[in-house]
Amino acid sequence: MKSICIFEDSAYQNFLPLVYNRPVYELRCGIYTLLERIILQYPDTETNLFCRKYLEKLTNENNPYNVNKTNYGSKGSLFLNGRFLMSSPISISGKEEIGIKDDAIVYARLLRKNCLSITPEKFLDQDFINKLKKKFKTKKVNAKLLKYPWDIITNNKEQITFDFTSYIKYGLIQGKIYEGVHLINASQIFTGKNTVIKPGCVLDAENGPVYIGNNVKISSNSVIIGPAFIGDNVVINDLSRILAGSNIGRVCKIGGEIVNTIIQDYTNKQHDGFLGDSYIGSWVNLGADTINSNLTNTYGTVKVQMLDKIIDTGQMFHGMIMGDHTKTAINTRFTTGSIIGFACNILLTRIPPKFIPSFSWYSDNVTRVYDIKRELQVAKRMMARRNKKMSRNEEKVFKTIFTLTERERRLHDMQ
Template sequence: MSKWYIKDAGSTFLEPLSDLRASFECRNGGLTILERIVAERGTEPAGFVCADPLRGEMISARTGLLCVDNPEGEVIEHEQVTLWGVLDALPENLSRDLELADAYESREELTVVGEHRIDVHGSAIVFPNVVFDVTNGAIRVEENVTIKAGTVITGPCWIGRDSTLSEQSVIKANTVIGPVCKIGGEVGGTVFQGYANKVHDGHLGDSLIGEWVNLGAGTTNSNLLNTYGEIIVKDLNGKRYKTGRSYVGCFIGDHVKTAICTRIMTGTIIGTGAMIASSTPVPTPTARFAWITDGGTRPYNIEKFVTVAKTVMQRRNVVLHDSTESAIRQLASE
């Protein structure tokens, strides 16, 4: 069988969500881009291609794949999409991923409404009064997930391994929760890359959320204008884009933290590493490593940021790799 390689599209792909990961690591359904290609081809890549040496080192550390300068085999370049394009394709991608996923043994004790497929891993803990609504799509719950009492989950939906849903969570259709997340409140049409916390009440809709994000209690986003009009998104450089969508939430980079009751307006992009603790809505867009309070905005001290990042990651038994730390420092210096 011939070797193949996957090409990293660079940090501008789905910026800022690919700042600290390969473009092909981005989750755009139940699976990441690479996971879906592997599932379709039936083989793992022999390595990857990346134009940036530091970025290549970071990706190798994250994925275990070898960065190759002169690949001897087919090089796969994945489709280029916008942040809101991921939202456009999410229902189709998620439904296909759910359909092709390996089935788990059925669990008769669950409360299920509807006829679509439901897969709940045998190690998952499901408290009383949890409702799985598969009227309009399938639901998948992976290993070691805990779903607390009173939660309602509506398919299509994918809940990744080692994640926890708080009591009385409302998880609406087209939601993907990556591995090791803690999620609560009302969530719909949203993809969590993984290792994120939104454990308290608050609405989050039609959004993409990076890793190591913590949304404080009551943090809420808008995903629909009062005019019901088309939503315009400003990228991190301030360039405006028509999305062609009336529902667009927010796009949040890795390691972003918000204080209690933070308000996020439609189409807001929040750059990697921003810390938001203000009583006014989040700026649209919000720069990387912005430290925002009611006293104003200043750069996040990078030494303090790295210390906090290491502390947060150690709580999940993950170590900040030297190459990722170098990438963070490079981002902060730009």
């Protein structure tokens, strides 16, 4: 059987805090995750996943593929960078070759004898990458290799349209669509089974497709403008404005206004408030009227702080990045280019700092480390409200992240 192996390289660090508890290829851009889109290109192919060691058991729990175990085909394997936003397959068969984009490996096609010594951690080692490039023929390729989270956000609108056209292909109206719902360009609208859309809603696919999954509930007088993706079991509250580029994962509860923002599964943004050009993790709860700015008053490019570095995104529109399990109080206001860590609790009446380390407790009265035992209790309570129980592997990763993020907190004087 043919074999592919999807790996993480050292650039996964650019996607923190979103990838503290998931491999980079589990991030979503368009209708699919990076992993799902690669898998679509290679039916009937043995799939292997490489990830960081501490994520191994959790990744194995969440995926039906070989994780950090190699089952290479008799003729070898095609190694694919997990940051690769793939649009068409690269041939598994052929001469040994390394595909390069900006000095990073996009793919490596190797014979079996040269695969056997490759272990998951090697692609995280730049010295190993350099040796591969010297040992085998290299080819510069014009591939979309995502470098930062804002690359995902920038490509998201176009990718929703591409995925719909390539894989969904046609509109299909299923579920219960009440009289008084307006469908604009219905051939580009897909609604899943058991979905309910109440009167007064407008689904506008004139400038891009609208995909709505199974068991979605959309309350009255909401507007959804394509390109947009809404996953299974999502609840959209009344008077919501789900604008172009909105990408909402499974089992989320959504209200207010969203534009060109990706939200991972199981997150709550039920109330009024604006999210624009942002990426929000799973199990986040945003209090009523939480908003972010996505454009500076100078109309310049947005700069972000990543740990101790300032990086110019090159984007005029960029909102915020927020890690999993973070919570905000009502009326929380984030400035352009904010990065909010994993498992934070933000209770400020003033504008929060642009960079907030993981496991931070920010209030008007105190700034301190969020106690790991207390935060675990909160996370488990939130999961229980969705009839989910935190697994042992999830809890172990949660605790590991607390240790891994100590440097973040030291750099920002968190006690």
